[in-house]
Amino acid sequence: xxxxxxxxxxAHHQAGRLNExxxxxxxxxxxxxxxxxxxxxxxxxxxxxxxxxxxxxxxDRAITLSPRVAPFHLNxxxxxxxxxxxxxxxxxxxxxxxxxxxxxxxxxxxxxxALTGGDNATAIAHFTILATGNPGDVQAWLGLALAKHAQGDxxxxxxxxxxxxxLTPGEIAAVNGLGAALLDLGRASDxxxxxxxxxxxxxxxxxxxxxxxxxxxxxxxGAIEAxxxxxxxxxxxxxxxANLGAMLAERGDISGAREACxxxxxxxxxxxPARSNLAAAILDAGDAVAAREQWDAIxxxxxxxxxxLYARLFDPAITREQAHAAAMKWAxxxxxxxxxxxxxRKRDGKLRVGxxxxxxxxxxxxxxxxxxxxxRATDKIAxxxxxxxxxxxxxxxxxxxxxxxxxxxxxxxxDAVAARIREDGIDVLVDLAGHTAGxxxxxxxxxxxxxxxxxxxxxxxxxxxxxxxxxxDAICDPDPQAGPEAPWLLARGIHCYALPxxxxxxxxxxxxxxxxxxxxxxxxxxxxxxxxxxxxxxxIPEAKLVLKNRALADRAVAExxxxxxxxxxxxxxxxxxxxxxxxxxxxxALYNGIDVALDTFPYNGVTTTCEALAMxxxxxxxLGTRPAGRTAAALLTRAGHPEWIARxxxxxIRLAVDLARDKAKRAALRTTLRGEISRSELxxxxxxxxxxxxxxxxxxxxxxxxxxxx
Numbered sequence: 001x002x003x004x005x006x007x008x009x010x011a012h013h014q015a016g017r018l019n020e021x022x023x024x025x026x027x028x029x030x031x032x033x034x035x036x037x038x039x040x041x042x043x044x045x046x047x048x049x050x051x052x053x054x055x056x057x058x059x060d061r062a063i064t065l066s067p068r069v070a071p072f073h074l075n076x077x078x079x080x081x082x083x084x085x086x087x088x089x090x091x092x093x094x095x096x097x098x099x100x101x102x103x104x105x106x107x108x109x110x111x112x113x114a115l116t117g118g119d120n121a122t123a124i125a126h127f128t129i130l131a132t133g134n135p136g137d138v139q140a141w142l143g144l145a146l147a148k149h150a151q152g153d154x155x156x157x158x159x160x161x162x163x164x165x166x167l168t169p170g171e172i173a174a175v176n177g178l179g180a181a182l183l184d185l186g187r188a189s190d191x192x193x194x195x196x197x198x199x200x201x202x203x204x205x206x207x208x209x210x211x212x213x214x215x216x217x218x219x220x221x222g223a224i225e226a227x228x229x230x231x232x233x234x235x236x237x238x239x240x241x242a243n244l245g246a247m248l249a250e251r252g253d254i255s256g257a258r259e260a261c262x263x264x265x266x267x268x269x270x271x272x273p274a275r276s277n278l279a280a281a282i283l284d285a286g287d288a289v290a291a292r293e294q295w296d297a298i299x300x301x302x303x304x305x306x307x308x309l310y311a312r313l314f315d316p317a318i319t320r321e322q323a324h325a326a327a328m329k330w331a332x333x334x335x336x337x338x339x340x341x342x343x344x345r346k347r348d349g350k351l352r353v354g355x356x357x358x359x360x361x362x363x364x365x366x367x368x369x370x371x372x373x374x375x376r377a378t379d380k381i382a383x384x385x386x387x388x389x390x391x392x393x394x395x396x397x398x399x400x401x402x403x404x405x406x407x408x409x410x411x412x413x414x415d416a417v418a419a420r421i422r423e424d425g426i427d428v429l430v431d432l433a434g435h436t437a438g439x440x441x442x443x444x445x446x447x448x449x450x451x452x453x454x455x456x457x458x459x460x461x462x463x464x465x466x467x468x469x470x471x472x473d474a475i476c477d478p479d480p481q482a483g484p485e486a487p488w489l490l491a492r493g494i495h496c497y498a499l500p501x502x503x504x505x506x507x508x509x510x511x512x513x514x515x516x517x518x519x520x521x522x523x524x525x526x527x528x529x530x531x532x533x534x535x536x537x538x539x540i541p542e543a544k545l546v547l548k549n550r551a552l553a554d555r556a557v558a559e560x561x562x563x564x565x566x567x568x569x570x571x572x573x574x575x576x577x578x579x580x581x582x583x584x585x586x587x588x589a590l591y592n593g594i595d596v597a598l599d600t601f602p603y604n605g606v607t608t609t610c611e612a613l614a615m616x617x618x619x620x621x622x623l624g625t626r627p628a629g630r631t632a633a634a635l636l637t638r639a640g641h642p643e644w645i646a647r648x649x650x651x652x653i654r655l656a657v658d659l660a661r662d663k664a665k666r667a668a669l670r671t672t673l674r675g676e677i678s679r680s681e682l683x684x685x686x687x688x689x690x691x692x693x694x695x696x697x698x699x700x701x702x703x704x705x706x707x708x709x710x
Contacts, residue, residue: 002032010041018049036065040072047079055079070100077109086113104130108139115147123147138167145177154181154411172198176206179213186390186410188216199226204234208243215247216390223247231260238268245277249284252553252579257281272298276307284551285560286522288314302334302442306435313460313628314523316602320626327435327463335445335464350382353696354426354449356409357457358388358438362395362584364607365432365456370395371498373402375685378693384424386417388438414442421448428696431467434458451699454485455494459606459628461485469699471692475634476627488695492681493638496688497610499674502585506616507592508670513542514660517594517617519587519608522551522561524600532622532649533598534568536656543660546576546594553579591615595666596659604632613639613677616670618659620644622652638682 009024025042032038043058056079063072073096080089090113096106111126124147130140145160161178164171175198182191192213199210211226227244234240241264249257258281264274279294292311298304309327312318359365373383385403389396390410400406405424409417417440421429429449433439434457444452447466454462455471465484471494472480472487480487509515516536518525525547537543545565551557562572581587588611591597597612599605599621605612609632612619621632623645633645644659646652659666677683 002028002035002038005031006035006038006041013041013045018045021045022049034065036062036069036072038062039065040069040075043079044075047075047082052079052082056083068099070096070103070106072096073099074103074106074109077106081109102133104133104137108143111140111143111147115143115150118150120147120151124151136167138164138171141167142171142174142177145174145181149177149181149184152413154184157181158185170198172201172203172206176203176209179206180209183209183212183216183390184411186408188213188390192217202233204230204237204240207233208237208240211240211247212243215243215250218391218393220247220250224251235263236267238264238271238274241267242271242274242277245274245281249277249281252550254281254285254551254554255556256554257284272301272304276301276304279304279307279311283311283314283523284521285554285557286525286551288312288523288526289317291523302330305330305334306439306441309460309463310435310458311523313603313626314526316526316528318602323626324461324463327461329463331445331463331465335466350380351428351697351700352382352384352424352426353428353430354384354386354421354424355403355430355432356386356388356440356443357432358440359432359436359457360385360387360389360396360399361391361393366395366399367500367607367610368456368495368497369432370398370402371496371685372689372692373399374498375496375689376402376693377686377689381693381696384426386421386440386443388440409440414440414446417443418446418448427451427700428453430455430696431462432457434460434462451703453488453699459603459631460626468703471695472627473634475637476630488699490691490695492687492691493634494692495606495610495635495638495682496685497614497635497677497682498685499588499611499614500584503614504585504589504592506670506674508667509592509595511544511593511595513544514540514595515544515546515593516596516598516656516660517546517548517591517612518598518600518605519548519590519611520600520605522549522557524603524605525561526600526602527564529601530564531568532652534565534570536598536653536660537570537574539653539657540660544574544576545570546578546590548578548580548590550580552577588615591617596620596656598656599632602626602629604629606631606635609635610677610682613641613682614674616673618644618666618669618673620646620652620656620659622646622649635682638680639677640680640682641676 005024005028009021009028012021022045025038029038039058040062043055046055046058059072059076073092077089077092080092093106093109096103107126107130111123114123127140127144127147130137131144141160141164145157149157158178158181161174164174175194179191179195195206195210195213198206207226207230211223214226215223224247227240227247230240231244241260245257245260248260258278261274261278264271275294275298279291282294283291288311292308295304295308309330312323357365382404384405386407386409388409426449428451431444431454434454436457441462441464444464444466452467453469453471454467461470467485469488470485473490473493477487537545558577561577565575566572591612594617597617597619599609599619601622602624604621609619623633624630636642636644644655646655
């Protein structure tokens with residue numbers, strides 16, 4: 001009797017006639033109160049009808065009657081999830097899987113929960129079993145790909161994403177994941193090829209990654225367009241808003257960048273990347289102290305800590321000792337326990353020197369690296385490049401032939417990169433980034449090579465005890481200290497500069513009144529710096545000032561600059577503000593309208609100083625106390641013009657005024673200074689290459705002697 005009623009109830013249930021099924025289940029339960037199948041099915045029905053609490057009570061009754069039936073526990077888990085009781089639900093699913101290891105829905109539930117909770121190893125284990133047991137299970141392969149990707153294994157995740165797309169072409173989550181994984185591995189062009197055909201899909205996460213792919217390919221405007229559409233679809237997505245902020249800042253829209261980052265922080269107050277990008281926008285606008293405060297507020301993030309150290313370079317109130325102490329504190333907190341230094345190998349009699357950089361492209365670092373690579377003649381050194389670069393450009397193509405081996409490290413863990421460097425047998429590893437964007441100090445912290453040094457990219461100690469030396473000279477470091485990151489002094493300087501191909505010829509200026517100029521980034525224009533410039537302009541009432549940098553494209557930043565100078569007595573009609581010029585030739589041609597370049601402090605110009613000199617424009621600098629504030633003095637000395645170095649503010653003013661008033665001298669410099677630079681130590685690439693190669697060889701020999709003595 002009860003069996004017949006139960007069969008009728010199940011037929012109604014399967015047909016969706018829930019009221020009829022409910023009545024019959026109740027009748028069957030009265031007839032057979034000890035049959036566990038009846039309360040189980042009744043509980044499922046009640047849950048499906050929207051009565052989850054009553055349904056849970058019935059399923060619990062079934063489990064009491066028969067506790068070792070796996071589907072009972074699985075459905076109990078489903079009901080508990082509907083009630084928002086996730087922890088008990090997962091416990092129930094675990095019980096179900098323990099009772100029946102082949103119960104795929106229970107395993108899938110545990111796999112999804114592990115993935116959502118960030119337990120990627122557990123998720124991978126479950127999804128692997130599901131996918132292996134059912135090779136056509138799209139969701140299992142997708143979950144496996146997502147878990148591997150989240151764990152940092154983008155390379156393997158790519159294969160699983162492609163498996164999903166082979167089973168279900170156009171599966172949007174797999175398309176998005178594949179594009180993101182390719183981006184993580186530095187394959188921006190491939191990522192763009194995957195994502196671009198779905199650019200009209202109307203799904204925020206994919207549009208956000210499309211924006212990231214366009215950004216990596218150098219299409220900033222396209223990146224902004226995609227990220228704006230993604231943000232419109234999902235206005236509370238902090239990741240998208242943070243990335244949009246970074247792109248707007250890159251375009252010079254500092255106000256827009258701040259707005260996007262603040263919106264991200266409203267959506268997620270603890271979102272570190274949004275706060276970091278907000279800090280970058282604040283720094284772009286010129287407030288190094290406020291930027292540092294934002295970065296310091298991001299606790300436990302080594303990149304934010306590094307950015308805060310970089311911001312200290314712009315702050316005139318920070319002493320050399322304070323900066324060094326902050327760097328050492330950062331290193332003590334974030335550096336891992338390092339293995340012993342690898343043994344020096346010098347295979348084939350050659351010293352192997354590796355350069356690690358995110359800037360092997362159209363970047364200031366390249367302008368000083370290219371002359372060295374072109375002039376090298378020794379057969380005693382083999383050069384390896386470890387490029388942390390997602391998208392190579394024409395300058396990358398010029399750099400590549402100067403290296404014996406070129407490796408791309410983007411998307412690889414620090415341990416993987418360090419292992420690769422050790423396998424390559426690198427003897428001297430050189431950092432070209434310091435605490436600037438995209439650095440791989442995490443690799444240097446792992447002591448990837450027996451000798452580790454820094455050069456070019458960062459004008460201050462990083463704080464890492466695993467960096468042995470910092471290439472410098474006696475001007476930047478007049479009182480070198482022993483110990484980690486000790487300055488390795490090159491007698492004739494650490495810079496060699498060659499103008500890019502296609503640089504325009506200097507044209508004698510015909511300005512009716514002297515024009516001072518600075519093309520340095522805006523945060524280098526400290527308050528004391530602008531005050532000194534205002535005094536120079538007071539001394540020559542007819543003189544003008546031209547400032548050029550990316551941030552001045554933003555109206556709010558430009559207005560603040562005018563207001564700051566007006567408070568110092570400089571009328572806005574005496575100041576011309578220019579934003580970034582994309583064309584390198586057009587950028588350099590602007591120096592033809594400048595009579596005297598005013599160097600910034602406490603953070604000097606480097607590339608801008610060399611560009612001005614090569615375009616026939618004298619540069620006046622104030623000698624600082626930190627390496628970043630003494631670099632221009634080193635450049636001027638190597639260029640043969642130490643007379644433009646001021647040791648105090650009064651001398652700085654006098655030098656600038658005297659040069660501005662001596663029109664004949666400036667006219668002569670316009671036509672002769674470029675030639676002087678090319679003949680000077682600053683332009684002597686052959687000499688510089690010999691000096692630098694000798695330094696690398698000497699570093700390795702010194703380390704060998706220390707090991708022998710120790």
